Amino acid sequence: MSGTVVRYEPRGAARALFGNRNSEVVMAGAAGTGKSLACLFRVHLAALSTPGIRCLIARKTGVSLGSTTLVSFEKKVAAAALAAGVVTWFGGSAREAPSYRYSNGSTINVGGLDKPEKVLSSEYDLIFVDEATEITITDWETLGTRLRNGILSWQQQIAACNPVHPTHWIKQRANAGQLALLTSLHRDNPAYVNADGTLTRAGTDYMAKLDALTGVRRLRLRDGIWAAAEGLVYEEFNPALHVVSQSVVKPEWTRWWTVDFGYTNPFVWQEWAEDPDGRLYLYREIYRTKRLVEDHARDMLLAVTRVVGTVPERSVLTANDIRDDITRGLREWTEPKPRAVICDHDAEDRATLERHLGMGTSPARKTVKDGLQAGQARFKTAGDGKPRIYLCRDTLVERDEELAEAKKPTCTAEEAVGYVWEPPKPGGQPKEQPVKADDHGMDAMRYMVAERDLGSRPRLRRL
Numbered sequence: 001m002s003g004t005v006v007r008y009e010p011r012g013a014a015r016a017l018f019g020n021r022n023s024e025v026v027m028a029g030a031a032g033t034g035k036s037l038a039c040l041f042r043v044h045l046a047a048l049s050t051p052g053i054r055c056l057i058a059r060k061t062g063v064s065l066g067s068t069t070l071v072s073f074e075k076k077v078a079a080a081a082l083a084a085g086v087v088t089w090f091g092g093s094a095r096e097a098p099s100y101r102y103s104n105g106s107t108i109n110v111g112g113l114d115k116p117e118k119v120l121s122s123e124y125d126l127i128f129v130d131e132a133t134e135i136t137i138t139d140w141e142t143l144g145t146r147l148r149n150g151i152l153s154w155q156q157q158i159a160a161c162n163p164v165h166p167t168h169w170i171k172q173r174a175n176a177g178q179l180a181l182l183t184s185l186h187r188d189n190p191a192y193v194n195a196d197g198t199l200t201r202a203g204t205d206y207m208a209k210l211d212a213l214t215g216v217r218r219l220r221l222r223d224g225i226w227a228a229a230e231g232l233v234y235e236e237f238n239p240a241l242h243v244v245s246q247s248v249v250k251p252e253w254t255r256w257w258t259v260d261f262g263y264t265n266p267f268v269w270q271e272w273a274e275d276p277d278g279r280l281y282l283y284r285e286i287y288r289t290k291r292l293v294e295d296h297a298r299d300m301l302l303a304v305t306r307v308v309g310t311v312p313e314r315s316v317l318t319a320n321d322i323r324d325d326i327t328r329g330l331r332e333w334t335e336p337k338p339r340a341v342i343c344d345h346d347a348e349d350r351a352t353l354e355r356h357l358g359m360g361t362s363p364a365r366k367t368v369k370d371g372l373q374a375g376q377a378r379f380k381t382a383g384d385g386k387p388r389i390y391l392c393r394d395t396l397v398e399r400d401e402e403l404a405e406a407k408k409p410t411c412t413a414e415e416a417v418g419y420v421w422e423p424p425k426p427g428g429q430p431k432e433q434p435v436k437a438d439d440h441g442m443d444a445m446r447y448m449v450a451e452r453d454l455g456s457r458p459r460l461r462r463l
């Protein structure tokens with residue numbers, strides 16, 4: 001069949017994946033070793049070669065799947081088959097998950113485990129979960145119950161991930177012999193490493209980015225080690241507990257905004273909701289570099305309003321235009337206005353932000369030690385079994401691709417798992433201050449907690 005010719009050279013762990021018949025196999029390793037590509041090829045080749053099988057490609061959220069894994073699938077794995085019409089895209093319906101449909105009757109459903117009804121309503125022969133450290137053991141076991149389509153002679157659940165902390169369920173399950181863990185290495189990826197072990201040009205550039213990482217991110221993403229972060233500031237932070245769906249936030253809850261300014265470093269805007277019991281939920285954020293405060297102001301207003309009338313045609317949209325539209329009834333707020341906009345102290349940036357937002361701001365309470373203690377207290381579960389702070393999934397208005405490329409944190413939750421104390425100086429006290437790197441979302445979060453938990457102080461609110 002034309003359009004199905006596939007050029008793919010699996011090496012190392014990728015080759016091992018193709019020969020593995022274990023019912024659960026996870027490819028883990030440093031960033032860019034070719035894990036996702038290997039798993040996607042595994043699914044594509046199975047669908048091509050065995051008519052009528054049903055597969056699933058999943059991630060924790062549908063949004064993240066579409067912006068990453070499926071892009072690789074369409075560009076690097078199934079491009080020729082899609083172009084030749086051997087594979088067609090079906091966008092899904094009220095009852096059915098979106099899918100790739102093969103002319104031999106095989107299908108690959110795609111979806112996020114945040115909306116499980118559609119993906120779990122089918123039975124499968126082969127399931128691939130990308131970035132599997134994001135999903136819970138319950139998600140994984142539930143997927144396992146759907147592996148009983150029985151057309152393929154072997155039913156298999158495969159996954160790809162970067163290593164995280166060594167107590168993660170994937171590592172534990174591997175240690176207990178319940179899943180096969182394949183360690184994927186950079187030398188397995190022919191795009192980055194030649195057969196003789198030297199780096200390709202793309203590999204040289206890519207490794208330079210990984211070489212620039214520090215701390216636990218470096219150990220995990222460059223060296224591929226299941227490393228624990230030593231001296232975490234928010235030791236109690238547990239994504240399985242503290243990271244929740246945005247849908248828990250009720251429209252009427254009180255809102256707070258926090259801002260940490262930056263240009264070369266990320267500018268961070270966090271939107272928080274507070275429930276009637278005083279629990280805080282980070283539900284949306286801007287986290288990006290190299291953009292002016294006035295442009296952020298526009299993006300902030302865009303995120304919280306919607307068009308309800310006929311707005312004028314404009315070649316560029318400014319924060320001012322949006323405010324005009326609101327005044328003229330052409331746009332309206334889709335959520336409550338914040339009780340306060342709590343900012344980092346830079347006087348010039350604050351003034352610019354206020355001017356463009358048309359809103360006053362308050363200076364953050366910036367003392368570090370008590371702010372961190374208040375945050376730590378919130379991450380602990382209270383008497384009711386719940387913590388008092390949550391970070392929602394998929395908070396980003398837009399991902400900073402440059403940060404993603406550099407393997408830097410791209411959102412607040414990604415900072416929290418690597419936010420650590422500076423090692424004590426000789427003769428000094430431990431836990432005096434956190435390492436000053438990748439702490440921009442951490443600062444904005446601390447301003448939020450300080451605002452609610454550190455008592456009153458003179459309000460210097462400028463309007």
Ligand SMILES: Nc1ncnc2c1ncn2[C@@H]1O[C@H](COP(=O)(O)OP(=O)(O)OP(=O)(O)O)[C@@H](O)[C@H]1O
Nearest residue numbers: 009010030031032033034035036037076189190191
């Ligand atoms: N066998 C291969 N042949 C050609 N190119 C490859 C091969 N394996 C990987 N690549 C390319 O290398 C790059 C990284 O691959 P991939 O995205 O699969 O890595 P990954 O291990 O999933 O990375 P991450 O840890 O960031 O998720 C991609 O551009 C991919 O197309």
Ligand SMILES: [Mg+2]
Nearest residue numbers: 035036037160
């Ligand atoms: Mg990947």
